[in-house]
Amino acid sequence: MFVVKNLVFMVSQVSVMKSRWKRSLLLLVLLFLSLTGLHASDGAEIDTGATAWMLTSTALVLLMIPGLAMFYGGLVRSKNVLGTIMHSFVAMGIITVLWVIIGYSMCFGGNILGGWFGWNPDYFFLKGIDTKVMDAGIPEYVFSMFQGKFAIITPALIAGAFAERVSFKAYCFFIGLWSLLVYNPLCHWVWAADGFLFNLGAKGAIDFAGGTVVHISAGVSGLVAALYLGARRGYPYQVIRPNNLVITMLGAGLLWVGWFGFNAGSSISSGLSTAQALTATQVAAASGALAWMIIESMHQGKATALGFASGILAGLVAVTPAAGVVQPYGAMVLGIVASFVCYMAIMMKNKLGYDDSLDAFGIHGIGGITGAVLLVFFIRPSWMSDAASVAGGSWTVWNQLGIQALAVIIAIVYAAVMTYILIFTLDRFIKFKSSENDEMAGLDRSYHGERGYGMLNPS
Amino acid sequence: MKLITAIIREVQLDKVREALIEADIKRITVSRVSGHGQQRIEEMYRGQIIVPDLIPKIKIEIAVNEAFVDITVDTILKSARTNGAEGRVGDGKIFITPLEECIRIRTGERGGTAI
Numbered sequence: 285m286f287v288v289k290n291l292v293f294m295v296s297q298v299s300v301m302k303s304r305w306k307r308s309l310l311l312l313v314l315l316f317l318s319l320t321g322l323h324a325s326d327g328a329e330i331d332t333g334a335t336a337w338m339l340t341s342t343a344l345v346l347l348m349i350p351g352l353a354m355f356y357g358g359l360v361r362s363k364n365v366l367g368t369i370m371h372s373f374v375a376m377g378i379i380t381v382l383w384v385i386i387g388y389s390m391c392f393g394g395n396i397l398g399g400w401f402g403w404n405p406d407y408f409f410l411k412g413i414d415t416k417v418m419d420a421g422i423p424e425y426v427f428s429m430f431q432g433k434f435a436i437i438t439p440a441l442i443a444g445a446f447a448e449r450v451s452f453k454a455y456c457f458f459i460g461l462w463s464l465l466v467y468n469p470l471c472h473w474v475w476a477a478d479g480f481l482f483n484l485g486a487k488g489a490i491d492f493a494g495g496t497v498v499h500i501s502a503g504v505s506g507l508v509a510a511l512y513l514g515a516r517r518g519y520p521y522q523v524i525r526p527n528n529l530v531i532t533m534l535g536a537g538l539l540w541v542g543w544f545g546f547n548a549g550s551s552i553s554s555g556l557s558t559a560q561a562l563t564a565t566q567v568a569a570a571s572g573a574l575a576w577m578i579i580e581s582m583h584q585g586k587a588t589a590l591g592f593a594s595g596i597l598a599g600l601v602a603v604t605p606a607a608g609v610v611q612p613y614g615a616m617v618l619g620i621v622a623s624f625v626c627y628m629a630i631m632m633k634n635k636l637g638y639d640d641s642l643d644a645f646g647i648h649g650i651g652g653i654t655g656a657v658l659l660v661f662f663i664r665p666s667w668m669s670d671a672a673s674v675a676g677g678s679w680t681v682w683n684q685l686g687i688q689a690l691a692v693i694i695a696i697v698y699a700a701v702m703t704y705i706l707i708f709t710l711d712r713f714i715k716f717k718s719s720e721n722d723e724m725a726g727l728d729r730s731y732h733g734e735r736g737y738g739m740l741n742p743s
Numbered sequence: 744m745k746l747i748t749a750i751i752r753e754v755q756l757d758k759v760r761e762a763l764i765e766a767d768i769k770r771i772t773v774s775r776v777s778g779h780g781q782q783r784i785e786e787m788y789r790g791q792i793i794v795p796d797l798i799p800k801i802k803i804e805i806a807v808n809e810a811f812v813d814i815t816v817d818t819i820l821k822s823a824r825t826n827g828a829e830g831r832v833g834d835g836k837i838f839i840t841p842l843e844e845c846i847r848i849r850t851g852e853r854g855g856t857a858i
Contacts, residue, residue, distance in 0.1 A: 363753070518757060725754040733787035735799075 331421025337554035338426045344545025345433035349376055349440060351538030355593070356444050358532030359642050364448045365527055365736035367727025371443035371455060375436050378460050383432040384410055390468035391431065395478050401469045402476050420552045430549060431471075438467050438498045444642035445506025448524075449516045449723050452731035454714040458706065466505060466702045470497050470695060481691050485683065486675035487667070489691035492561065493550035495605025495656040496695040503649020504696050505703040507640060512707050513717045515639035517724065527737075529589055536593035540569055543600050547607040561607035564615035565600065572599020572619035579627050595619075597647050598626040602655030606662070614662025621658060622651045656692050660685045744842035744855060745812050749803045750778065751823040751835040756801045762822035763805075768815055770858070772804040782833030800835065806842055808855045 353372035360368045379387070386408065393404030406412025413424040420427075439459035473479040474491045481489045481496075491497060516524065526532060548562035576595025577587045599619030603610070606618055629650040630643055640646055660681050671679040707716060722730035729735065751759055756773070763771065777797035785792050807815055819837055824830045847857040 518761075522757070721754070724757055729754075733785075735786070 328417045329421060330417055330423065331554075334420060334552075334554040335422045335426060337558065338422050338430055338549060338552065341545035341549025342426065342430040342433060344542045345430065345437070345549065346376075346542075348539050348542030348546065349373070349433075349437055351535045351542055352437065352440055354531045354535030355539060356447060356535070356642055358528040358530065358535065359526045359590075360448050361524060361726070362527040362737050363726025363728055363735075365728065366732055366734055367452065367730075368443070368447055369736075370452065370727075370732065371447075372440040374452075374456060375440040375459055378456060379436040379439065379463050380432060382460055382463055383428075383435050387435055387463065387468055388428045388431065390464070391435075391471040392428075392476050393472075395472075395476075399473070399478070399480055402472045402478075422552070427552065430552075431475075434494055434498055434546075435463060435467055435471070438494075438502050439463055441498070441502035441644055441648055442506040442509065444644035444648075445503075445510040445640045446513050447641040448727065449513065449641075449718050450716055451714065451718055451722070452727065454710060454716040457714060458710055458716070461706055461710065462505065462703065465706060466501060466699055467497070470501050470698065473694075474691070481694065484691065485687035486671035486679045489687050490609055490659060490663075490684070491605045491656065491691065492608035493547045493604045495601070495652045496691055499601045499604060499648040499652030500656065500692060500695045501699040503645045503647070503652055504699045506644035507638075507649060508700050508703045509707055510640045510645070511638055512704065512711075515637075516641065517720060519639045520634070520637060526590070533589055533593055536596055540596055540600065543569070543604075547604060551608065557608060560611075563612055564603050564607045564610050567612045567615040568599040568603030568606075568619035568622075569596050570599070570619070571616040572596060572602065572623045575599075575620040575623035576627060579624060583627075594626070594630075594643070594647060595623045598622040598651045601648055601651035602658075604652070605656040606659035609664060609667050610659055610662040611664050614659070617662065618655055618658060622654045625654045626651050653692055653696075657685070657688050660688055744845060744858065745807055745809065746840045746842045747803075747805045747807060747812065747815055747819075748838040748840070749805075749819050749823065749835060750776070750780075750800050750837075751803065751819070752825065752833060753799055753801050755823045755825065755834075759803065759819060759822045762818045763815070766814055766818045768805060768807070768811065768818065770805070774802050774804075776800050776802045780833070780836070784833070798833070806845055806858050808858055812839065 349372050353369040356372065357365050357369040388410060389404050389407035390401040393402030393407055396403045404412075407428075410425070410428060413428065416424040418424050418427055439462050442459070442462070443455070473481040474489065474497050475482060481491075489496070518524070543565055544562055547565040548558045551557040551561055573592050573595035576591050576598065580591040581587045599622055602618045602622030603615050606615070610618065626643075626647050630646045633640055633643070633646055663681070663684065668679060668681075668684075671684070675683075710716060718727070718730065749759075753775075760771075760773075763769070777799050779797055782798060783794060784798055785794055787793075803819070805815055816837060816839070824834050844853060845855075845857045846853050850857075
């Protein structure tokens with residue numbers, strides 16, 4: 285990410301200088317002087333513009349978690365609404381604490397254990413970064429908190445696959461351990477400067493804002509968990525209807541807004557690449573939503589609100605890995621294709637009969653894979669020519685396709701295997717699946733002793 | 744004709760419905776109600792244990808011909824009882840009342856065949 289940022293920064297400087305040259309030599313000299321002045325100050329100077337945007341992005345990504353809570357919360361039955369919302373909220377607690385203690389270090393420290401994950405004693409409890417400013421011109425605290433939000437939302441996404449049927453206690457242990465064993469290593473591989481996927485091929489496996497790290501890993505882990513735990517009581521014969529699509533729609537809206545922090549913030553700067561990512565994000569969300577609406581209308585005869593929301597998510601998920609490298613037309617195609625593929629995946633799920641309750645795999649897993657692989661066909665030419673010069677000659681779409689496919693397969697296999705081992709082991713100590721009585725009574729009463737919609741009944 | 748009204752635990756609704764469907768009793772009306780019987784439950788709000796005056800329950804209403812009264816009652820008794828076959832305070836009640844008339848709106852037909 286930093287490499288990309290610096291490069292774009294240099295390119296923008298060059299273009300600025302070119303236009304000034306045409307106006308007057310004097311201006312150029314002045315500008316050159318001012319630029320050298322900028323360069324003279326080392327990387328330890330705070331870039332207030334970039335810092336301000338990164339602070340905003342950090343808040344926006346955090347906003348996605350209550351957004352996800354509302355999205356999922358509206359889709360379950362009324363007896364599970366609080367329990368499902370808590371799946372997202374408790375992640376904000378558990379993962380933030382783990383992140384500060386060791387998570388950041390495991391993700392962004394130097395390679396240890398053969399590069400399985402990272403470690404840097406300075407990052408333990410974040411104690412060594414109190415006054416540190418990164419080369420990108422932002423305080424490292426900001427970067428750490430920004431990345432921490434990604435660590436929170438990823439395990440919370442998994443909860444959609446096994447909604448309405450897991451013990452709260454087991455879930456808490458699961459997301460904590462999953463974060464340590466699956467998320468942190470994957471994040472290290474893909475985003476740390478010495479991660480092996482970051483250095484694969486000419487310019488690394490492209491995962492701008494978390495297609496493999498966040499969506500594929502969460503989706504695949506969700507599928508494994510859903511298969512391991514089995515279906516909800518009564519599924520698929522008993523109709524299980526959403527309790528409140530209104531909050532689901534509000535949640536989808538918050539996710540869309542928050543995604544600007546998620547994608548545009550991942551440029552770790554406030555400049556051209558930020559604008560590129562932001563534009564791609566908006567375009568893919570819109571085209572994905574429209575595509576879903578059209579597909580569903582043609583197939584079922586009606587354009588459902590939930591379908592529109594699903595299309596928004598499919599588009600956003602698909603553009604997540606691609607936001608830094610695709611132009612608007614590419615983002616548009618990715619959104620459309622993602623909606624189509626995810627729609628098919630959900631049809632397929634209904635045929636196969638496994639209970640991925642809120643389609644965590646159908647949207648995040650499948651959408652993430654679609655985006656991470658298909659993005660190679662829409663990479664902007666400047667990126668490809670940079671890659672070619674790094675590779676020392678030529679670097680084709682097919683070369684990059686191989687790299688992307690490899691990264692996707694590694695993420696799928698690693699997430700699936702580790703999740704299975706984790707659930708299998710955890711299940712020996714704490715029963716993961718709710719007892720039949722707890723499930724019938726609902727998560728709200730069984731694990732929280734509350735009711736989400738008390739006002740519906742006089743009490 | 745009789746009107747069978749059962750007040751059951753919210754939790755048991757799925758089981759009771761499944762059992763009724765199995766016994767071929769599919770025409771039912773279900774509503775959420777609150778009430779007070781012998782049972783006392785505790786809920787938690789901000790760490791305070793509170794005891795609601797009215798407890799949420801499910802009310803099931805089934806209109807049946809005489810021949811179906813016993814099977815319906817037996818099915819509900821079996822499926823609505825918790826704690827194994829023992830039963831617990833709060834499992835609910837069944838009321839049976841005579842039903843004077845039953846009219847199908849679509850056709851206007853009356854009596855037992857309309858049920």
